[in-house]
Amino acid sequence: MNKRQEVNEFVCEKIRQRSGVQANDTTKLCDVGIASLDVAELLFDVELRFDVQIDPDDMEDIYTVADIVQTFVKVLEPTCYLRAVTSH
Amino acid sequence: MNSQSTNSELLKRGWFDNIGVKLQPLFDSQVHHVSKLAVSHLGFHRARSLTGILGRLQNRVVPQQTYRIVRRTIEACLNESELNAGRIARRVLSAKYDRHCEYLLVSRASDADLLKNLQEFRYSGPQFFRDYGEIVRDYIGCDAPIVLANAHFGPYQTAMVCLSKFAPPARDVWIVKRTPPSAEQLAGYARSAGEDNSVNVITVGDDPAMQAIRSLRRGSTVVFFFDTPPGWGAHDLLPVRFFDYPCLFSTGIAKVAALGRAVILPVFTHYDESGTPVLTLERPIDCTNVDDVDAHCKVVTQTLATHLEKWIRKHPAQWSMWPHLPTMWYTPTGENENE
Numbered sequence: 001m002n003k004r005q006e007v008n009e010f011v012c013e014k015i016r017q018r019s020g021v022q023a024n025d026t027t028k029l030c031d032v033g034i035a036s037l038d039v040a041e042l043l044f045d046v047e048l049r050f051d052v053q054i055d056p057d058d059m060e061d062i063y064t065v066a067d068i069v070q071t072f073v074k075v076l077e078p079t080c081y082l083r084a085v086t087s088h
Numbered sequence: 089m090n091s092q093s094t095n096s097e098l099l100k101r102g103w104f105d106n107i108g109v110k111l112q113p114l115f116d117s118q119v120h121h122v123s124k125l126a127v128s129h130l131g132f133h134r135a136r137s138l139t140g141i142l143g144r145l146q147n148r149v150v151p152q153q154t155y156r157i158v159r160r161t162i163e164a165c166l167n168e169s170e171l172n173a174g175r176i177a178r179r180v181l182s183a184k185y186d187r188h189c190e191y192l193l194v195s196r197a198s199d200a201d202l203l204k205n206l207q208e209f210r211y212s213g214p215q216f217f218r219d220y221g222e223i224v225r226d227y228i229g230c231d232a233p234i235v236l237a238n239a240h241f242g243p244y245q246t247a248m249v250c251l252s253k254f255a256p257p258a259r260d261v262w263i264v265k266r267t268p269p270s271a272e273q274l275a276g277y278a279r280s281a282g283e284d285n286s287v288n289v290i291t292v293g294d295d296p297a298m299q300a301i302r303s304l305r306r307g308s309t310v311v312f313f314f315d316t317p318p319g320w321g322a323h324d325l326l327p328v329r330f331f332d333y334p335c336l337f338s339t340g341i342a343k344v345a346a347l348g349r350a351v352i353l354p355v356f357t358h359y360d361e362s363g364t365p366v367l368t369l370e371r372p373i374d375c376t377n378v379d380d381v382d383a384h385c386k387v388v389t390q391t392l393a394t395h396l397e398k399w400i401r402k403h404p405a406q407w408s409m410w411p412h413l414p415t416m417w418y419t420p421t422g423e424n425e426n427e
Contacts, residue, residue: 037340037344039298041347044346056306057302059298
């Protein structure tokens with residue numbers, strides 16, 4: 001399992017614990033009752049789990065599970081992220 | 089009037105009614121005029137309390153919980169029996185006698201040292217500014233962001249001057265406010281912060297919690313009021329003991345500090361006899377390395393509530409937030425008792 005999948009799985013599990021909703025990549029956080037401080041807490045949980053810290057600028061514009069995953073992939077797998085951005 | 093028996097005697101003899109007659113002309117005037125009169129008649133402390141109350145009496149709805157908290161406060165501050173405290177509290181909350189109780193509290197507070205001073209730091213005047221810088225350096229380290237948890241009538245600007253000039257490196261200051269500041273207020277903030285520091289304001293509509301966390305992670309200082317109400321940045325409420333009464337406090341400050349990896353500096357401001365604001369710092373609460381946010385919030389929220397209670401007990405006459413308690417603190421069920 002690569003880091004992207006790991007983060008995705010972890011975030012979806014956290015959302016399930018909080019909201020009882022089975023989330024996926026496209027799940028909007030606000031639709032499952034996660035907003036503002038909850039988003040920050042979710043990011044914090046991922047930071048603790050993967051022992052990284054994200055840039056404060058990356059805490060903006062996070063609306064979906066995919067946004068969170070992408071934010072952490074940038075830190076955890078910078079090479080993969082750069083490759084994905086280039087090919088995109 | 090600083091003993092239990094004296095207070096009780098005054099109550100029995102209708103002292104409240106008598107003093108009310110004497111003060112009535114003051115209260116019948118406009119607030120500004122009253123303020124001037126009251127200062128000349130009563131001195132700074134009493135005038136401040138009395139005139140402050142004037143603005144909050146109208147159309148107030150007081151639930152049962154407020155009564156209980158006020159009663160507890162009076163019990164603690166005046167050493168009154170529960171029965172007498174209840175009687176005073178009812179009078180306080182009837183609005184008609186609000187000023188009388190406040191007057192009594194002021195007198196009582198100024199007559200005696202009600203509690204031992206448990207505060208860790210107490211600074212006033214120029215020495216404060218130097219010492220503040222040392223505290224920040226010694227306890228926090230230069231790089232840690234700071235949540236300045238401010239209670240009472242805190243002169244924000246003074247706090248910002250301290251942070252800007254005595255806590256290197258230069259750091260931005262963010263103030264969390266309920267309402268947007270006026271242009272005049274903003275200019276005042278900017279002047280206080282100095283050239284190297286910027287002052288910004290976060291208001292309710294700006295997603296305050298997330299903004300505050302981002303600012304902290306960039307190394308800024310964020311200034312909060314202690315009594316951040318629920319639903320304003322943090323929706324979670326935690327049960328705490330407050331005046332030996334179960335209340336729910338917002339976890340806003342504790343959570344924002346933990347997620348922002350910051351240090352909380354509880355700051356209390358009161359006015360001395362000359363009317364000079366005195367800032368008191370409690371020992372910093374390190375939230376830079378929190379593993380369990382929920383457990384952390386429980387401890388820190390209770391710590392802040394305990395600080396608050398201690399300060400109210402020490403300076404009861406300067407605590408003007410009683411009328412707001414029903415909207416800020418809730419019963420453990422989260423429901424207002426009168427609803």
